[in-house]
Amino acid sequence: MPNATVPASVPSTAASVGLLILRVALGGIFIAHGAQKIFEDSLPATADAFAGMGVPLAPVLGPAVAVLELAGGILLVLGLLTRPIALLLAVTMVVALVLVHLPAGFWAADGGYEYVAVLAAGGVALALTGAGRLSADHAFLRGRAPRWLA
Numbered sequence: 001m002p003n004a005t006v007p008a009s010v011p012s013t014a015a016s017v018g019l020l021i022l023r024v025a026l027g028g029i030f031i032a033h034g035a036q037k038i039f040e041d042s043l044p045a046t047a048d049a050f051a052g053m054g055v056p057l058a059p060v061l062g063p064a065v066a067v068l069e070l071a072g073g074i075l076l077v078l079g080l081l082t083r084p085i086a087l088l089l090a091v092t093m094v095v096a097l098v099l100v101h102l103p104a105g106f107w108a109a110d111g112g113y114e115y116v117a118v119l120a121a122g123g124v125a126l127a128l129t130g131a132g133r134l135s136a137d138h139a140f141l142r143g144r145a146p147r148w149l150a
Contacts, residue, residue: 030072068088069089079138086126
């Protein structure tokens with residue numbers, strides 16, 4: 001019989017620790033990439049790089065992706081707005097896979113898609129599962145998914 005004090009949709013402690021590890025790893029990678037695009041390369045240079053890779057609307061999408069990666073990575077680590085942020089980041093990685101990495105083949109060392117595929121898969125996993133108990137989402141939502149996600 002399920003515990004009456006914990007909604008059935010709340011992950012176990014072990015699952016929540018696994019989701020925390022995934023969120024921190026994925027979030028940390030996105031933080032690093034967003035910070036690189038903003039603070040090391042600069043937003044104009046990022047837009048130029050996106051244009052050079054054939055990304056449409058590069059002057060808009062380059063900076064938008066940089067900010068999404070930095071802010072989204074922070075939100076993933078905190079476990080705040082996890083599902084929508086993870087989905088946005090996953091979509092971004094799928095677009096990068098198709099537009100930039102697919103022609104180079106599988107191996108990341110050759111510019112291929114293996115790395116962005118893993119980032120996309122992690123994002124999809126978090127979008128489907130949520131952040132787990134050890135998150136700001138759980139603290140604010142008390143383990144319930146918002147109605148639009150149920």
